[in-house]
Every structure is written in C-alpha cells, then in structure tokens.
Amino acid sequence: MLRIFRKAPSAFENIQAKIKFPEKFKGTILEKWADYWKNLFIDYRQMLQDLRSDVQDEPIKALKWTAGIITATALAKNNPTETDFKDSLKRISNEVALVNEDCLNPKSVGHIRYLAMCYNEEVLHYKNFGLVSVMYVKDLNDSCDLYKAHCSYMQPTYLSLPSKIVDVGFMGKWWNLYIKTTNYDVNV
Structure with a gap:
C-alpha cells in the first residue's frame, strides 16, 4: 500500500x-x-x-489509532436500535407467558410489566449516542399538554437523569433487559 x-x-x-x-x-x-x-x-x-x-x-502509535478506529466502527455498527429493544421485549414476554406463574421470578415479571406499561403510556424513549444507545423514561408523553410539561421549574434536573435510564444498549444487546430477565423462570 x-x-x-x-x-x-x-x-x-x-x-x-x-x-x-x-x-x-x-x-x-x-x-x-x-x-x-x-x-x-x-x-x-x-x-x-x-x-x-x-x-x-511511529508504527506503534499508528497501530493504536487503527485499532481504536476499527473498534469504534464495530461498536457503532453493532449498536442496537429501538426496534431491537421492542423485539427483545416481545420475545422475552412471549417466553414468560409460557411458564407457570409459580415458577416465575417476580423481579423479572415486574420489570417486563413496567416496560410494557411505559410503552402503553408512550413515555419510553430511545436515544442513540453512536457507540451506545439508551432507553429512558419521561414523566409525561409528548402529546401531554399539562402545566407540568411546559413549566421550566418542574423539568427534571441533570442529577435526576441517570434514574430515568431504563436500559443501555451496547454491542448488539440491551443489557438491563438481559440481566433482569435471564432467570425469569427461577422463583427466588
């Protein structure tokens, strides 16, 4: 070359x-x-x-830069989308529906129901940051026209933003959904 x-x-x-x-x-x-x-x-x-x-x-420095660029490209290419999140949620919901209720893990079922409720209320949103994707919850949906939705004093602060994050997508997988529903059929 x-x-x-x-x-x-x-x-x-x-x-x-x-x-x-x-x-x-x-x-x-x-x-x-x-x-x-x-x-x-x-x-x-x-x-x-x-x-x-x-x-x-400086061949070592060039090798490091090349490895970094290739890694960032691979992460960006495998970054999951909102459709991937919905597919994973539907797949795990269908699998949970096939298990007897006595065997279900209440934490897994509670998390799945919470996510389904957020989708029904249209407060679950997706944000892509290139290498990482985030699913987060807003207090109100976009079509809501209450005073709370417009008042600047009632908007969430930057310190409360991490508590609004529901899931983080990285390397083709939504990790919180994966961790919380891995043992959905083990009643603890």
Missing part, C-alpha cells in the same frame, strides 16, 4: 503536464473550478504523504 503512495505524486505530475487548459476558458469560472479541484487534490496528496511518514516514524 505504501508503494501506491510513493507512485502517486509522479503519476499526478505526468497527468498534469499532459493536460492543458484551453485558452478560451482562461479567466472563467471553469478555470477557477479546475484550480479548486487541482489544489484540493494536491492538499490530499500532501496529507497522505505526511500520513505515510508518520506511520513509518
């Missing part, structure tokens, strides 16, 4: 020497447009040459 970077400057200079801009377009917007793209290409070529020299000078 480094060979490509070494050959690119000479190849570009050869092409630039062969292509001449016609006299009738000199001083027009087309010449300015062509100069813009030529300068942009030169800037990117210089950036790639600097990158090549930086990689050769």
Whole structure:
C-alpha cells in the first residue's frame, strides 16, 4: 500500500503536464473550478504523504489509532436500535407467558410489566449516542399538554437523569433487559 503512495505524486505530475487548459476558458469560472479541484487534490496528496511518514516514524502509535478506529466502527455498527429493544421485549414476554406463574421470578415479571406499561403510556424513549444507545423514561408523553410539561421549574434536573435510564444498549444487546430477565423462570 505504501508503494501506491510513493507512485502517486509522479503519476499526478505526468497527468498534469499532459493536460492543458484551453485558452478560451482562461479567466472563467471553469478555470477557477479546475484550480479548486487541482489544489484540493494536491492538499490530499500532501496529507497522505505526511500520513505515510508518520506511520513509518511511529508504527506503534499508528497501530493504536487503527485499532481504536476499527473498534469504534464495530461498536457503532453493532449498536442496537429501538426496534431491537421492542423485539427483545416481545420475545422475552412471549417466553414468560409460557411458564407457570409459580415458577416465575417476580423481579423479572415486574420489570417486563413496567416496560410494557411505559410503552402503553408512550413515555419510553430511545436515544442513540453512536457507540451506545439508551432507553429512558419521561414523566409525561409528548402529546401531554399539562402545566407540568411546559413549566421550566418542574423539568427534571441533570442529577435526576441517570434514574430515568431504563436500559443501555451496547454491542448488539440491551443489557438491563438481559440481566433482569435471564432467570425469569427461577422463583427466588
């Protein structure tokens, strides 16, 4: 790959020497447009040459950056969506419905019922932060037009926001739902 970077400057200079801009377009917007793209290409070529020299000078640092970028990309690609949360909730609700009530874990069933109630009241919301997704509960749904919904003094504070988080999605899984419903069929 480094060979490509070494050959690119000479190849570009050869092409630039062969292509001449016609006299009738000199001083027009087309010449300015062509100069813009030529300068942009030169800037990117210089950036790639600097990158090549930086990689050769500090290969460990380049490896760390590459690993970090690949990890962040993998996390972002596997970030669960609200649809994944709904599917997981429906799947676990269906599985719980098949188990006898004497065998059910009351904490798991209570958590599932709470989430279903939040969906019915339309107070459960989804937020994507790129690498991590969050399901959180609001006090009122968006269609509510009470005084409490508009008064700035009655809005939640930043310190109360962590208590509103219901679930955190990371690496393709909603972790709180997974942890609380793993042993749904073990009555403790």
